[in-house]
Amino acid sequence: KQEVTQIPAALSVPEGENLVLNCSFTDSAIYNLQWFRQDPGKGLTSLLLIQSSQREQTSGRLNASLDKSSGRSTLYIAASQPGDSATYLCAVKVGNDMRFGAGTRLTVKP
């Protein structure tokens, strides 16, 4: 059964720092990996989608990498801002199912 783990569970950084969020999964047979942002009491906002054949995707200050063979993905956030504070979730698509990690709660202090 596919298990998705995110480390750390929570992270607090000062504004301006670059940071890395980690995601690992146990089964490399995935269609894709998607990173989401969730603000308190809100739904999920898609940040980046990496297909299984891709190694990375970039959007603005965000860069996500995928190493399927080792079952790892990282989300790199450059020059963090207080508005980046949210919970970040990674999820892998397996068949019709999407398996989510428990998330990393990020706080960026002004």
Next chain:
Amino acid sequence: GAGVSQSPSNKVTEKGKDVELRCDPISGHTALYWYRQSLGQGLEFLIYFQGNSAPDKSGLPSDRFSAERTGGSVSTLTIQRTQQEDSAVYLCASSFLAGAREQFFGPGTRLTVL
């Protein structure tokens, strides 16, 4: 509409009552998913619809849960004889086709069973 919409945004019900949750996917999206986000449980898949194919119900936790998708668009998730452990945020997502396509999520319905 521009995004996935869900209604109601909040629902409080008494134990034993039935509830219906609604999802309007993005226009033209053929795949629709329901997920549940419980405190301490994270996000879990419930059910998947793709076009006119039979839905994948493998994630439904019990036979009290059912879902329909009428006309390939709007979907309704029904929970019968609600229990306190059903309290969660129910999220709907849609994608254009299925497989490796990006999923777009609605704001969710927060269900509280007293």
